[in-house]
Amino acid sequence: MASLPLPITILFIIFLASSPSARAAQFSVLSYGAKPGGRTDSAKAFAAAWSQACASTGPATIYVPKGSFSLGQVKFQGPCKNNAILVRIDGTLVAPSDYKVIGSAENWLIFEHVNGVTLSGGILDGQGAGLWSCKKSGKGGCPRGATSLEFTNSKNIAITGLTSLNSQMFHIVINGCQNVKxxxxxxxADGNSPNTDGIHVQLSTAVTILNSRIGTGDDCVSIGPGTSNLWIENVACGPGHGISIGSLGKESQEAGVQDVTVKTTTFTGTQNGLRIKTWGRPSTGFARNILFQHAVMNNVQNPILIDQNYCPGEKNCPGQVSGVKVSDVTYQDIHGTSATELAVKFDCSKKYPCTGIKLQDVKLTYDNKPAEALCSHAGGVASGTVQPTSCL
Structure with missing residues (x-):
């Protein structure tokens, strides 16, 4: 068979490459009735676009153009027929202004049982201020509040270039997932907004959090039970409660946390810097093989903290001791200023003391003077320059 002339061959290749079968199927939310402008609830349109993308046997893209889209709760349910769905957001998704509409739901936007989903760009506006005010008023009757974005029981997930504002509760939750970037x-969110954790990870493995800026009223990153192989790098935190492992040990039977690296972080005006927090009561939980490396503290109240006597409201734990075993935690190259005289506090379990704590090249000052350290039931070693003087 004679071969085609070269120019025709090139045109044929270009045609193939540009044909629908060679590209991801495109699903614009506008095609399903979504209306920018912020007045019409576009939840059904988003759900319909997802349904089509999920049913596609090839790669699919859901596109949200510029504009403000009002959304009630949306569940993006899998499993899907393909493992390559891109949700590209150029606009802003706005939660209902009346916090009661989604306040009793656990989530505003949730992806469940999905594989190979990338969420790229966009702004999520949780409009949580009304609920925060309700909770602060002390009158009661406030709903718990919804997490803005959750991925649950999913794998091979990417969240890139997203902005999350003013969530009712947690901003982003990774629950029961594998391989998330x-x-x-x-x-x-406001520094006084209650329970608005930036990113919460639990029951998940191989999660990476990179190059992010988090300012909120609770933990910038909270690491819950069952988390392993977590890597956090180049994260700026403030305002907020720091990067926290815990709270752990709330349940008597609980999965542990292990193999966590937190490096190249900056904390500015936060309540805590690098914290491990466990309930002061019996539990099978643990936290081990943790590395905190290259952290800068700027006027942080508790730069380095292990608190194993957490007992909010002094209920269900007074007189008990934490069963969570904390071991092999390294603090390496931690510098900066403490807002309090006590910059390093290891308040460990009386029954299961902390073991294998390592301090290396730590320099924390308070009011231009050396800060102080306090150890209780904590064992380990210090090397290099360590200031305040190690209490291990």
Whole structure:
């Protein structure tokens, strides 16, 4: 068979490459009735676009153009017929202004049982201020509040370039997932907003959080039970409660946390810097093989903290001791300023003392003077320059 002339061959290749079968199927939410402008609830349109993308046997893209889209709760349910769905957001998704509409739901936007989903760009506006005010008033009757974005029981997930504002509760939750990459994310909420954790990870493995800025009213990153192989790098935190492992040990039977690296972080005006927090009561939980490396503290109240006597409201734990075993925790190259005289506090379990704590090249000052350290039931070693003087 004679071969085609070269120019025709090139045209044929270009045609194939540009044909629908060679590209991801495109599903714009506008095609399903979504209306920018912020007045019409576009939840059904988003759900319909997802249904089509999920049913596609080839790669699919859901596109949200510029504009403000009002959304009630949306569940993006899998499993899907393909493992390559891109949700590209150029606009802003806005939660209902009346916090009661989604306040009793656990989530505003949830992806469940999905594989190979990438969420790229966009702004999520949780409009949580009304609920925060309700909770602060002390009158009661306030709903718990919804997490803005959750991925649950999913794998091979990417969240890139997303901005999350003013969530009712947690901003982003990774629950029961494998292989998740969060990159270039910005989280912003008032420093006094209750329970608005930036990113919460639990029961998940192989999660990476990179190049993100988080300012909120609770933990910038909270690491819950069952988390392993977690890597956090180049994260700026403040305002907020720091990067926290815990709280752990709330349940008597609980999965542990292990193999966590937190490096190249900056904390500015936060309540805590690097914290491990466990309930002061019996539990099978543990936290082990943790590395905190290259952290800068700027006027942080508790730069380095292990608190194994957490007992909010002094209920269900007074007189008990934590069963969570904390071991092999390394603090390496931690510098900066403490807002309090006590910059390093290891308040460990009386029954299961902390073991294998390592301090290496730590320099924390308070009011231009050396800060102080306090150890209780903590064992380990210090090397290099360590200031305040190690109490291990």
């Amino acid at each position: 969060v990159q270039g994310v910005k989280v912003s």
